[in-house]
Amino acid sequence: xxxxxxxxxxxxxxxxxxxxxxxxxxxxxxxxxxxxxxxxxxxxxxxxxxxxxxxxxxxxxxxxxxxxxxxxxxxxxxxxxxxxxxxxxxxxxxxxxxxxxxxxxxxxxxxxxxxxxxxxxxxxxxx
Amino acid sequence: xxxxxxxxxxxxxxxxxxxxxxxxxxxxxxxxxxxxxxxxxxxxxxxxxxxxxxxxxxxxxxxxxxxxxxxxxxxxxxxxxxxxxxxxxxxxxxxxxxxxxxxxxxxxxxxxxxxxxxxxxxxxxxxxxxxxxxxxxxxxxxxxxxxxxxxxxxxxxxxx
Numbered sequence: 008x009x010x011x012x013x014x015x016x017x018x019x020x021x022x023x024x025x026x027x028x029x030x031x032x033x034x035x036x037x038x039x040x041x042x043x044x045x046x047x048x049x050x051x052x053x054x055x056x057x058x059x060x061x062x063x064x065x066x067x068x069x070x071x072x073x074x075x076x077x078x079x080x081x082x083x084x085x086x087x088x089x090x091x092x093x094x095x096x097x098x099x100x101x102x103x104x105x106x107x108x109x110x111x112x113x114x115x116x117x118x119x120x121x122x123x124x125x126x127x128x129x130x131x132x133x134x
Numbered sequence: 135x136x137x138x139x140x141x142x143x144x145x146x147x148x149x150x151x152x153x154x155x156x157x158x159x160x161x162x163x164x165x166x167x168x169x170x171x172x173x174x175x176x177x178x179x180x181x182x183x184x185x186x187x188x189x190x191x192x193x194x195x196x197x198x199x200x201x202x203x204x205x206x207x208x209x210x211x212x213x214x215x216x217x218x219x220x221x222x223x224x225x226x227x228x229x230x231x232x233x234x235x236x237x238x239x240x241x242x243x244x245x246x247x248x249x250x251x252x253x254x255x256x257x258x259x260x261x262x263x264x265x266x267x268x269x270x271x272x273x274x275x276x277x278x279x280x281x282x283x284x285x286x287x288x289x290x291x292x293x294x
Contacts, residue, residue: 015240021260022241026248032271033208035190036245037181042235042278054234057227060220061238063181067245068215074253075209085269086213087195088167089174093188093214096178098224104183105226116180117279123194124272131266 031072037063182223190275204265208256
């Protein structure tokens with residue numbers, strides 16, 4: 008992997024692609040960013056997670072949010088009620104992350120996402 | 135889906151906002167509110183634990199627990215990305231020198247640009263197809279997460 012500026016440009020381009028998926032699916036993108044930083048750029052696991060959180064601090068979803076908002080596809084009240092839990096839960100979760108290497112947990116989570124994904128596909132295109 | 139065709143300015147959302155806040159008062163009920171707050175807490179733990187945004191869990195939860203339409207679920211999920219909710223979690227990583235700030239900023243800029251086009255793309259898709267694609271995205275993400283756990287063992291590669 009190249010060092011310095013080329014490396015940052017490569018990361019930027021990767022983040023652009025992840026950003027398209029992020030806007031397309033209304034998610035933060037960290038779920039792809041973390042593995043990509045580890046696999047493509049040889050980040051250590053904790054470092055990848057910490058770096059991914061940097062991208063979640065500024066309102067990077069703002070433009071995507073506006074696209075949905077203009078199409079009346081936002082429930083603001085529910086979004087606001089979710090926030091306190093996410094903030095305090097985030098503190099709790101990173102405390103856990105520092106004290107354990109959650110490899111097994113991550114596998115359970117991956118399996119959970121897999122089942123959820125299959126469920127979504129089936130319920131969307133059944134008929 | 136009539137509102138896909140009409141490109142209305144943001145101000146026309148006033149009517150929708152009224153219904154949104156009516157949900158607070160009577161439509162949703164106390165149980166609904168409690169479910170939403172607990173959901174936020176559970177998602178937050180995942181955010182800190184795995185360094186992810188949480189939307190990947192939030193969107194299906196909105197669809198299946200709260201009965202939202204796929205587009206509405208995704209748009210609502212983006213609301214939690216507006217304030218710096220990940221800040222608390224980030225600080226803990228920062229203290230342990232587990233943050234590459236330059237790379238993080240490059241990622242943030244990429245997200246900002248890419249996110250807009252992704253949003254436009256999503257709005258133009260039928261909700262049903264979007265739901266299916268989201269499912270595919272989840273399966274793909276699951277595979278990535280699984281692979282990540284294996285990457286650790288093989289990190290002593292040739293170009294190190």
